[in-house]
Amino acid sequence: MKIGFIGLGIMGRPMALNLVKGGHELTVWARRAESMQPLLDAGARAAASPAEAAQGNELVISMVADAPDVAEVMRGVAQGAAPGLVAVDMSTIAPAAARRIGETLAEAGVDFIDAPVSGGEVGAIAGTLSIMAGGSEAAFAKARPAFECMGKNIVHVGASGAGQVTKAANQIVTGMGVLAVAEAFAFASKNGVDRDKVREALLGGFAYSRILENHGQRMIDRNFKPGFKSWMHEKDLNIVMQTAHELGLCLPGSAATAQMFNAMVGSGLGEEDSIAVLKLLENLSGQA
């Protein structure tokens, strides 16, 4: 399939490379020209603008930072679009913003899918991302072969915005999950009990989770290298809290967690992995 790909950062680059590997014909665009080089080396063609990345393609995919970036590149895509183009945004943005972008593209005759991912850089490189999609059945079917090159667990959740709602739900669970494991470890140490042993015991019971297993191990190793930077998790939790505010939805646990991540960014832990919330807890209780 002929695919345009916009945004070649930590996530976008390996995702695009997996599409090339899967035999698709890629046109790429990135704000910084040097980010395109690895893709050009792999055989992709460079576009001069988002509009050109859309031209002559059946599918165009964006992987950028925030809602204004998505809106901007999609404005270009709409200009370059041929009839029947499907545009897919895989960034994490607010559901309401995704719906608005979908409506704007529909006016230009472009079918839009919000398809944020979970699984981080490791999942992007391995092609094992979880992909949660919102949009029409027909557009999803058209994008599916591309999704299969980038991810494993691919779910069409519902209408436009549903993918972002799912991603926000994912960030609620992972945000509170990381905080829960960090609090359990802080609790164990303050009681003079070995964290490693606690983790091992808990893995066999109802407290088992992927976060306890993987993130828990990294906390024990004190390996705070990202992974998933805590400022990004803070950004995603802000999407959750803003949406809850607009809807009149009471989310006390998410609110408390969002404040912990807010404190991490404020105290200079923003560039570390989100498991560095453990450091914040240790500081608060004088365990440093």
Next chain:
Amino acid sequence: MNVGFIGLGVMGRPMVLHLQAAGHTLHVWSRRPESAADLPATRCATPAELGRRCDVVFTVVTSSDDVEQVTLAEDGLIEGMAPEGVVIDCSTIAPERARHIAARLSTRGIHFLDAPVSGGAQGAIDATLAIMAGGDAAVLERVRPLLACLGKRIVHIGPNGAGQVAKACNQMIMVAAIQAAAEAMHLARAAGVDCGKVREALAGGSAASRVLDVMGERMVRRDFAAGIEARLHHKDFGLVLEAARKSGVPVPLTATVAQQLNALMAQGWGKDDTASLLRVLEA
């Protein structure tokens, strides 16, 4: 003096009357012309027209967007007011939006003060509002006699935006205190104790506060008719949390109270008093 006024709701209306009673000539504009019907003031067709007639213009509207609309949009104050005119915004909006509006107005030589108020409808009627001003100190001195018609305590906090920061602090403390009063009343009632007696006793001790006085009284009487509509506090908490986030400042209690306000909105009590936080606990 020719004084303009935009926003004639529960706060704006009594403020207009005080300014008029002090001998000023009032010009008003409102989105719905009927809200100006019985006021002793000249009605203007647009904010720009009002701006042409006035040296000082007050705005008391709801959101950051509303203030930006009446000041900066087409037919806004910026198109009508002469250099050295002063816009005094008494709305509660985001500090950075206040700074933005001030900067845009200053390109035409128009001064801007962010001057949010605390004291509610009763404070507006009694002319006892607390006014927290951000902007140039000399400009504040020029309009201080006007503000003195509206409020008792007028404090210059700092440059543009500083007034809105102070108002955010005010809202954090006030609504958290309402939540605390609601929880205390809820606990007293659940334990089979007379809430009125508890409130009366507490008013004499270290827990005494204006909120316990006014909101606590409403909770005891179960009178949830708005003084201040809870939806406005809900809106303000959105601003506070956004400001905290931008500064990387953790505000755990504020965040928790914000969730109770979200629940209040979901129950459909947004137009009732914020004392309804008690009803959220009972729901």
